[in-house]
Amino acid sequence: MPRDYGPHVLQRIKWSLLLGTALLFFVTSFFWQSPGEILAGLIRINLDPSPLITDYIVIGGLGAALWNSGLIILLGCWMIHMTRARLVGTLMAAVIMVAGFAFFGTNVFNVLPIIGGAWLYARFRKQRFGSVILAAFFGTALGPLVSILAFDLTYPLYISLPLSLMVGVLIGFATPALSGPFLRFHSGYTLYNIGFVAGVLGIISVSILRAYGHKIDSVSILSVNRPWQLTLLLIGIFSFMTIVGLFLNGWSLKGYGKLLGNSGRLVADFDILYGTALTLFNMGLMGFIAIVYVYLVDGPMNGAVVGGILSVAGFAAMGKHPRNTIPVMLGVLLATYTSPVMNHSNTSAVITALFATALAPIAGEYGFFAGVLAGFLHTTLARNVLGTHGGVNLYNNGFSTGFVAAALVPLLRTVRDRKEDREDA
Amino acid sequence: MHKRAEHITSNMIRALTQFYLEHHAKEVKMQLQTVDNSLKVWFQGQVNLEESEFEKLKESLAQPNTTDIEYYYSELLDSSDSADLMILGALIDRSELAFDDGILTIDLWKHFNK
Known part of the structure; x- marks a missing residue:
């Protein structure tokens, strides 16, 4: 209990x-x-x-x-x-x-x-x-x-x-x-x-x-290694979150189903809505999912990827959970695997998958396939918006997800409204 | 009330109106009272609402208050998802709801900080 x-x-x-x-x-x-x-x-x-x-x-x-x-x-x-x-x-x-x-x-x-x-x-x-x-x-x-x-x-x-x-x-x-x-x-x-x-x-x-003639461009100064010590450090942090969360929740997952039922749409503060125990557990779990993704696609463990993993874990206190993030990550994977110009295991593709989970509310609200579609569209768009700000905005994926959400949600809503109108009639 | 409070209030009213319309209200009565930086809102109208939906509404409006982010997130109140009422619940201080013979009555209280 x-x-x-x-x-x-x-x-x-x-x-x-x-x-x-x-x-x-x-x-x-x-x-x-x-x-x-x-x-x-x-x-x-x-x-x-x-x-x-x-x-x-x-x-x-x-x-x-x-x-x-x-x-x-x-x-x-x-x-x-x-x-x-x-x-x-x-x-x-x-x-x-x-x-x-x-x-x-x-x-x-x-x-x-x-x-x-x-x-x-x-x-x-x-x-x-x-x-x-x-x-x-x-x-x-x-x-x-x-x-x-x-x-x-x-x-x-x-x-x-x-x-x-x-x-x-x-x-x-x-x-x-x-x-x-x-x-x-x-x-x-x-x-x-x-x-x-x-x-x-x-x-x-x-x-x-x-x-005024200044050249502002993004760069790619990246380590391509995957130091196991860094992975171990992250595993330590996420283990702490998971274990403390489970301990506070009486070594049970009671109430976690309700958290998974939340669409994640802003402003879903899981700590306020479902309590600290389940929030910490969710943060740890999401951190592990992010690490597993990096290893599955054979990605590097550099500064950018660590940042992406921490952002997934951090926002697991505010909207992200396995049910609404995994479809989006699969959408990114689909795009990077099928595109002839993208490589699913390079830093750019890996962090796109991690940060694309900002679109989790779409999967949470409109379902699995909407999430996959959102992830797919985001992958193609994120590559193109980077040049517009020359890399001065660190949240390039956040920028891209804004456009994807703005374009996709009204369409998804139209389909759902029509379905509801039919049911009402 | 200061400008920011006026803006949030109008977003709150819009979200509640939307909720009644989405539940097929033909006539909605509304009363708004402001004293200094405090607000009381009363809504009443006949709606098509299941008992379970009413319970969900009560739960949504009973969210713990998060005044620190009220200006930021009150902007979301004008979109048409029912989830908006969770945001409304996080913005208000107190709510009282009644649902008798199809008539839904909602009372909300809010005090705006500086």
Whole structure:
């Protein structure tokens, strides 16, 4: 029988998970690099332009990449603590996702101005910062824009640095303002809504830069290895989630069927709806499913893939579960297997499959085949939207899923409405 | 009420109206009261609703409150899925529902923070 733990105990468990992950990253980093190498690596990471896809394991080394991610987790925890927000599923998803992107594009230097901009927005609107904290977290998707402006243009540093900080603040200010209204475009059928917002802001920013002769392009700086130690680290985190979840639920899966019945459409905060126990279990399980996928398609385990796996696990607190994500992943697999120009085992295809699970609500609401179709369409589209923002938006897949959801959902709804009208007649 | 609260209120009304229309209401009565930053909404109308659907509605409107994200997610209230009422439930402070002789009455209360 599941025991009824008080909210304080559950809050502490969730805080322990986040802080424990950061601590685990810090401690294990020394297996790969010395403190001096980690520091040098962290400096290289923070000074790198970091357009999509820049693997921080290549730039700074695995130890430095782990420290970078750990520092981002601590920053996220500090923000939640300062705003006195309750640590619920949406915030856990946000912190874990941003921590994942700290393996390929997000660093302390490029997130701070964006978070500062969101804080200014809250001050400007006379709102609490807590009310825009999600937009502040996810707005960091445009971190590479800040880094590119600071370190990749031909301007001297005394111009490029203030310019990059100013643009970062502007992006941070605009993101909360746009994030709500942009939800209407896809009606909440992509979980990465701010990826869509960031894509639009990225296109506008890059268009301005290109109009003034700057060349902004995505890159592919990637490790192709699959270090077993990194897999083991992830297995450790997901095992902790799964075991603690099961323990809190009285070593049973009672209530999990109800969670699986949720479509996942925004805003499905599983922690609020179904409790911390089942949410942690679901996060661990989804993390394992993501790892299994990577191994099944013989993909690499580099920074981008680790980021993708963490985002799947993080959003298992906010909409993703096996029933609504597996059809989408199968859709991606179908596209990458049948296309003569795609390779299902390269980084691009693997992270497309992992991030495509943002379309889980389509499978959850409209069924298995709709999910497969969404995954298939997303795979073809994600490749083409990357060039529009030149890799300044880390949530390129989120951007693409916005279009897929906006195009697909009205059609699926039309079919369903007609079916319901017939039944009513 | 401040502008943001007005915007969320209109989205809430739209979602409730949609729900009644989807359940074949021919006539819907609505009353809206605002005092400072607090809101009370009353809806009443004859609908085609199964008892199980009524229970689901009660459950949807009894979601734990998530005011931190109310401005962000209230935008989803204007689309036409029944799942929207789960979002509505997450935005409000309290709800009371009655379903007698086919007449569905919904009372909602909400206080808007700054």
